[in-house]
Amino acid sequence: MAALLIAYFNPAVAAEEERISRQELEQLAPFPEFYEQMSPEGRLxxxxxxxxQTTTPAQNYxxxxxLAxxxxxxxxxxxxxxxxxxxxPLSFDIRYRFACIQVSDLSxxxxxxxxxxxxxxxxxxxDTPMAARVLTSMGWYQSGKGDIAAAFKSYEEALSMGESLDFFTLNxxxxxxASLYIIHGDKDYIRKGIELHKQSIERIRQRASEDPEFAETSRTAMIIPQFNIGIAxxxxxxxxxxxxxxxxIINASNTEIPHLKFSSLIFSALSAIEIxxxxxxxxxxxxTYDEPAVxxxxxxxxxxxxxxVKFKLGQEADLxxxxxxxxxxxxxxxxDVYKRISxxxxxxxxxxxxxxxxKLFDEKLESQLKQSSTSVASTAELHRLQQESRLRNELLEKEIALKEAQQERREDQIRLVVAIAFILLLLVVITVIRLNQKRRLAEQYEELSVLDVLTGLKNRRFLEQNIGREMSFVKRSQANQDGHALGIYLLDIDHFKYINDTYGHEAGDQILIEFTQRINDTIRDTDLFVRWGGEEFLLVARLDNADGLQVLAERVIQAIKQDSYAAGQxxxxxxxxxxxxxxxPCVENPEKHISWxxxxxxADLALYYGKEKQRDCWxxxxxxxxxxxxxxxxxxxFEESLRQGLLTFSTSISKPE
Known part of the structure; x- marks a missing residue:
């Protein structure tokens, strides 16, 4: 991603460059009521x-x-x-600025x-709720960077605003x-963090039982602390x-939070192999291989x-x-990773x-050990307990809490000394090993992309990012009565497992590359052609009209089998x-939305009907x-739907039922 421009975050610069006034935005008509009832794709x-269709800068903005x-x-x-x-974002548009910082690729x-x-x-x-959200987001980045003391201070400041925060922001x-306690704390703080996550789950359940409109949101709100408990x-x-x-719990859910299901499956595999x-x-x-790429x-x-996990299972692994x-x-x-590898x-x-x-110790940990995060952690805990009391409508005994915080401070100072001694001992061991061993440095970890390495095609993630544009084009075309349509094709190489078993995986890879080239030579550059997985490919092509669906399918079939493929030796x-x-569209009313x-x-249903009946067909x-x-x-x-007259189809199968 390109670096986000930050000139508008400087108030002086923003004042000079402000192109739309607050008053102009406030005077715009609100979005129609049906907007909130639409699906996410419909809103886009x-x-x-x-x-x-916008006519003024304020409307466009x-x-x-x-859209952002x-x-x-x-x-x-x-x-x-x-x-x-x-x-x-404009300088006064706080929520939009917050979203843009979150998605930016800044240092x-x-x-x-x-x-x-x-x-x-x-x-x-x-705007106290937004100030608290900014502090908690900043604290999370500080924690990930290893600036633990600063992270606790950010959360302490956010929790101190509790009287002005709504349920969601405070929770x-x-x-x-609680996650910081787990990540950076000793045994007692880790247990405390786990209990706080469990209490959060119960708070959300209670809120959902009291407010039916919150029931749907509660499932998403609970899944993060549930995952964090598993990680702990x-x-x-x-x-x-x-x-x-x-x-x-995560593995069985239908969560749409990116990478969460993939992460849960990875750590499930790790936990299982460890026992x-x-x-x-x-x-x-x-x-994990069925989940979208990260x-x-x-x-x-x-x-x-x-x-x-693959290494521990005795499989070939690339560490x-x-x-x-x-x-x-x-x-x-x-x-955690370097310790496990060691x-x-x-x-x-x-x-x-x-x-x-x-290297991690030399560059990060040594300097962090010189900072004592105990006092700020204890203060943050005091604020947290005070706000939890407000949620439960109970009064916190301040004198008792202060004594507990002081006791925790003394205990944490002792633990910190023990931790320093342990890491210094580890440093001595590693230094001796380093003096006696010559090892190569591994190559820098390459950025994952939207490309399939073998075929050079784009992958499933690329399709997810672009197919909405193609469907929008067809909707506009149908509204203008231009007659354009969209063809969605799933292509599956017949008997590919037999080819791999007979000629070897290297020959199979070369066949996939040649297969890809033949399709690319057959379709237009503007068509979306991606590797869907294994020997399965997905093609999305604009059609002048619905009749072109079969023409392109036949052209693809013929291109694939026109010549033999090299299989090595x-x-x-x-x-x-x-x-x-x-x-x-495949229904009479194109206004009715069918997701991609x-x-x-x-298309997959049609594919497997062809596989069952004949193969080498469309x-x-x-x-x-x-x-x-x-x-x-x-x-x-497919077949039962045909019998009930729910669909019509065409095919190149010689004797379709």
Missing amino acids: DWLNSQID NFQRA FEHFFNYRNSKAQDVCDNNP YEKRIDNFLELYETAIEED DAMVNT YALHTFEYEKALEWFE GRTQLAEQYLAR NNTEFSYLYCYREL DVCLPLHENVPLEVKI ELNDDAIKYAGMEQFY GKTVDITCTVGSVVY NKLVQL VCIEKISNYESRNTVLELG
Whole structure:
């Protein structure tokens, strides 16, 4: 992502460059009532259509910022970043500024500077809830960078505003404070952090029972502390059975929070292998490959943990992804990873992990040990207890709390001395090893991208980011009666496992590359063609009309099998593929929205009908009887839906039933 422009965060500069007044924005008509009732995809389409029709700078700004919020709240950070770059926030637009800082690709120092400037603006505007949100977000970044004392101070300041905060903001601040106790505390503080997370879950449940409108939000609000409890047991107390119980809640959920399901499966596999449950670890590991790729450097360590699990399972593993971890990876994760690598039964890998541990100590930990975070942690705990009392409508006995805080301070000082002695001893051991061993430094961990490494095609994540644009184009075309349509095709190479087993995986890889090239030569540059997974590919193509659906399917089939494929050692093999497709729109009323995920599932239904009946063929779903039948077709299957007249199709199968 491009670096976010920050000139507008400087009040003096912003005053000169302010292009729209607060009054102009306040005078704009509110969004219509139906906006909140629309699906997320529907809101995006509506906002884009309004942006195309705007006549004043204030209108354009208002719709653009709403578009950024839609992306931000649905975790599409790169898209939100693009909107922020093209439509920078005004100095008085505090919430928009906050969202743009969150999605920016700034350095740590610039991000903290921007948070501080935004905090000052929120205080000047007497917006205490936003000031608290800024402080808690800033504290989380400070913690990840290893500035523990500063992080506790940020949370302390946020909690001190408790009397002016709503339930959600105050609860978030408490949850994040509990996470800091787990990450940076000793055994007692870790237990305290776990209990605070459990209390947060109960608070949310209680609020949901009292307020039915909060019931839906509560599921998302609870899943973060549930995950954090699992992490506490897995990485801090090493109670792996308990960790599995909490992670399974996440694994069984339908959460849409990016990377959370992937993270939970990774740490489930790690927990299972640590207690010798090999088969369970393999099952969790396999499920991680079904989750979307992680393209955020802050979470790149997840691939390192996956390689650690593979190593412990005796599988081929590439631990170079861990040495060193990206600079954006939180400090506490680096400590855990390097410690685990240093304990592996492989001298070369073990020493490489120890060297990274030493570098981490030399660059980060030594300076942090000179800071005492105990006093600020105790003060933050006092504020937290005071605000928890307010939530429960009970009075806190201040004298007792102060005595407890003083006692905790004395105990924590003793623990800190013990920790310093341990790390200094570790430093001596690592230094001796370093003097006697020569090891190479691993290559810098490469940034994950939206490219499939083997074929050079874009991957599933790229499609998710762009298919909405194609569907919007067709909607506008249908509204203008231009007749354009969209063809969605799933392509699956026939008998590919046999090819791999017979000629080897290297030959299989070369066939995938040649297969990709033939399709690319057949389609237009503007079509979306991605590798969906394994030997399965997805093509999204604009059509002049719905009749073109079958024409392109046939052209693809013929291109694939026109010549034999090289299989190595002078051998050749004939390849065919089966194509399942669906046209969009496929219902009579195009205003009724069908998500792209449903369309892909329909194409998949057609694909497997072709696989069962013949292979080397195409099956195209042309129409579904009505909008309400879209889910029924997926539940009943292709043949039963045909019998009930729920869909019509065309195919190249010689004798379709």
